[in-house]
Amino acid sequence: MGLVVQKYGGSSVADAEGIKRVAKRIVDAKKNGHQVVVVVSAMGDTTDELIDLAEQVSPIPAGREFDMLLTAGERISMALLAMAIKNLGHEAQSFTGSQAGVITDSVHNRARIIDVTPGRIRTALDEGNIAIVAGFQGVSQDKKDITTLGRGGSDTTAVALAAALDAEVCEIYTDVDGVFTADPRVVPKARKIDWISFEDMLELASSGSKVLLHRCVEYARRYNIPIHVRSSFSGLRGTWVSNEPQGDQQVEHAIISGVAHDVSEAKVTVVGVPDKPGEAAAIFRTIADAEINIDMVVQNVSAATTALTDISFTLPKTDGARAIDALEKAKGQIGFESLRYDDQIGKISLVGAGMKTNPGVTASFFEALSDAGVNIELISTSEIRISVVTRADDVNEAVRAVHTAFGLDSDSDEAVVYGGTGR
């Protein structure tokens, strides 16, 4: 039995009862012979309450102090969890990100882990302790200031520690049973996935699936740390994310892993752009200089009569106003006629490594959307993903239609047969 890293989110430790339930689960893993390292988030709404307090004293909280404030949340949950474990008769010690050796860069509020030196964790384990580590936080390499890793940071802490400690597995405990073939709130027939490759999980994460964040999966893939996403409430086996399925992890030779959707983006269309070299570069340099990440890009075929074209791209709604502002300011320099902004769009993505070798996936995807009466506005593809942009109102219906068409519904036994001449 080797070393296991377990991560528990805020909803799993929302109150004293939750903490005691989690403590029991941790002790069970220890009793099974594992060395156990636990990464824990702040309790329930603690982080939101701290943010509220910060906004009451200062409209624009400062980076360094904001991180100092937020890290109080994990300090509370990890100390309570260690106490609860000790109360069950097992030894436990809690460690801040700094004490656990989570070294980051100096970008407050969204720092990146640059090294993990878990000497104190290793010592605590060797002395028979369960080690509890504060998620979401680290210490900056140059200034020794407390930093936080931004949204989903605790998952990344867990994977980074698992890599540094050469763990067998990183278990991510959450309030759902695992990764599903689609969001169960939209597709009631969505199935829990038993096993999924890092590649497919990365595509799902960047296409709107919220169970695991892209950064965390990327880290796990780089160090080849299997992730097991599972429920802290049910204790059932969840979803394994790894390079290759192990043992009895079911694969079923799935062609398609799942259908993701995302309604958090908006579309910007730059109308009447001169169709000549350098124009697109000028537009996207302007957007990049405003530190905005864009997602999909489409350039229309130039109308022969005018030598003008339109360029559309999607970006997070929260960055929409800044993008429009930046482009308007650069209008004279770039040279375009007008801007259109549309925040009523949605994106549906079909993800699966199987589409590389199964021609006809694209055709089936479009047929399913067409049968559901959904109009496609933009298309973008990777080797193992097809994404389309539609009206936001059509997204839920489109996801259900595609989920059914590819035989992903939980009560469907039909195999989907593809024909045609590739995608």
Added chain:
Amino acid sequence: MGLVVQKYGGSSVADAEGIKRVAKRIVDAKKNGHQVVVVVSAMGDTTDELIDLAEQVSPIPAGREFDMLLTAGERISMALLAMAIKNLGHEAQSFTGSQAGVITDSVHNRARIIDVTPGRIRTALDEGNIAIVAGFQGVSQDKKDITTLGRGGSDTTAVALAAALDAEVCEIYTDVDGVFTADPRVVPKARKIDWISFEDMLELASSGSKVLLHRCVEYARRYNIPIHVRSSFSGLRGTWVSNEPQGDQQVEHAIISGVAHDVSEAKVTVVGVPDKPGEAAAIFRTIADAEINIDMVVQNVSAATTALTDISFTLPKTDGARAIDALEKAKGQIGFESLRYDDQIGKISLVGAGMKTNPGVTASFFEALSDAGVNIELISTSEIRISVVTRADDVNEAVRAVHTAFGLDSDSDEAVVYGGTGR
């Protein structure tokens, strides 16, 4: 203008409004040309709430983890205070006890400061920052674990930092206007003291005055750091505590500094102790081995007929049960007839260096008590203090009578004249 250390208690930073008010006061000191180091406690009831949470997960919270938990409180208040200061246009940085170089022993929950290495604080000040430091906490020298200093620990943090940084003064901001000649809740005519010596303040603190704790005053005396106790609400000049009065600090050649009282103690009487060498030692060794601190001790004159005597001592009520338990267990070995326990006692203490050179203070004290009809059960004295134990019900009346008798009432202009042949 030199360096000032300011300490704000939990009631001063109980909510966002309090934090903003304190931030303004700090910025005022900075504007006056001072370098400012601020030590802050946890907000209002935070510590009690954290203790509640701990008790919900574990009936006997463990030392190390309990300290980790409690220190989250100051982390929140110090970060918010730094944000509020920055919002006023001044630079501020917050530091944990560990970052501020507060090095302690390894006794969790009541650690002692053994060194202060404030290199990061000095750097922050030199760069023009206001430094905010978490009170009540440090880091253990050997294990590098987070420790807390126990009750009143933030005051000690402030004085220790003031000593290490060679500050001009350590300002203790609280919710009262300073140190009073008696507890104003008991004696409405109590006067605020303008200046008091370390020695008298130490006696008041150990006699029940709660404004400053003994440990903090002792630290200030050792390093000769003047303390200024004042209100964070009124901003009025408070009480200076130092070796010698400075400038316009009023002294009025006071004979008596104040009257303290304490109803937190109980009295244990060991009845029928053989009146021979070693008996008292055996009793107090038993108490000491139970890690109980005793206060007053009185041995009755032996009754000639029996060669048995009674020994009484006082101790904190909270230690009463343990003391009785320890003595009962050692009964056969020590040899005594029975134990009596009385938790309905109170202690009244008169404190003032003037009593060294003013004969008759003791007589006036006892006369005042007698005139008020208060019976004296035990007496104990030091060079600058007289304490008596009475019934708890008599304490408030006794304090008022003594306060009046020594001309301490705020509307009294009479000087008290002592006659007689010494105390």
